[in-house]
Amino acid sequence: MQLPDFRPVSHSRTTITELMIPAYANFGGKIHGGILLSLMDKVAYACAAKHAGNYCVTVTVDGVEFKQPVEVGELVSLMASVNYVGTTSLMVGIKVIAENVKTGIMKHTNTSYFTMVAKGEDNKPAKVPGLILENREDARRFLEARIRREIKTENEQYFLQQKNKYPVETALTILANERCKLAF
Numbered sequence: 001m002q003l004p005d006f007r008p009v010s011h012s013r014t015t016i017t018e019l020m021i022p023a024y025a026n027f028g029g030k031i032h033g034g035i036l037l038s039l040m041d042k043v044a045y046a047c048a049a050k051h052a053g054n055y056c057v058t059v060t061v062d063g064v065e066f067k068q069p070v071e072v073g074e075l076v077s078l079m080a081s082v083n084y085v086g087t088t089s090l091m092v093g094i095k096v097i098a099e100n101v102k103t104g105i106m107k108h109t110n111t112s113y114f115t116m117v118a119k120g121e122d123n124k125p126a127k128v129p130g131l132i133l134e135n136r137e138d139a140r141r142f143l144e145a146r147i148r149r150e151i152k153t154e155n156e157q158y159f160l161q162q163k164n165k166y167p168v169e170t171a172l173t174i175l176a177n178e179r180c181k182l183a184f
């Protein structure tokens with residue numbers, strides 16, 4: 001099938017809703033973070049593959065911070081949309097909401113960003129359609145995704161500079177103020 005040059009954000013917007021069953025709980029009775037991550041990966045894939053018209057793989061996951069626990073019996077909805085596209089990569093933003101069906105109270109548990117890359121029949125990165133931004137919200141998300149990418153690249157470069165800032169012996173003295181003991 002011939003891919004279009006551009007696709008609107010609405011073409012691939014995807015929501016998955018899943019009931020949190022007891023089998024998903026940890027020893028504390030709350031839902032395992034890994035269950036939520038797996039659902040996030042699933043919705044990111046569905047959204048990315050729909051936009052790309054191709055199989056996609058997850059490359060990076062950013063912004064995973066569970067602000068509140070999710071309880072057994074809650075309905076979790078994961079809302080995904082393509083926020084940004086590069087040449088073969090795309091960034092999918094996912095908002096996770098947990099709803100208590102009895103009280104109707106909704107909790108925003110986290111918003112995370114999955115970078116996915118489309119793969120062609122040859123298993124090589126494949127070009128994805130450009131994105132048609134249908135409203136100011138789509139445009140805001142696209143611009144914020146660009147900034148997020150830039151900051152991430154800058155942070156990685158800064159980390160590489162910082163980690164070799166001091167000789168190892170000097171760096172080890174910093175550990176004197178940390179809750180660790182050197183055993184070598």
Ligand SMILES: CC(C)(COP(=O)(O)OP(=O)(O)OC[C@H]1O[C@@H](n2cnc3c(N)ncnc32)[C@H](O)[C@@H]1OP(=O)(O)O)[C@@H](O)C(=O)NCCC(=O)NCCS
Pocket residue numbers: 057058059060085086087088089090115117125
């Ligand atoms: C992702 C992958 C295809 C990149 O392959 P590669 O040979 O580095 O390809 P390229 O250098 O051409 O990069 C392809 C795209 O990925 C992006 N990319 C690669 N590494 C990235 C990273 N760490 N963060 C963000 N984007 C990244 C590039 O920016 C490029 O995007 P663009 O085309 O929009 O500019 C390859 O690393 C891979 O297949 N990884 C395994 C993914 C997987 O299996 N995930 C499931 C989890 S087990």
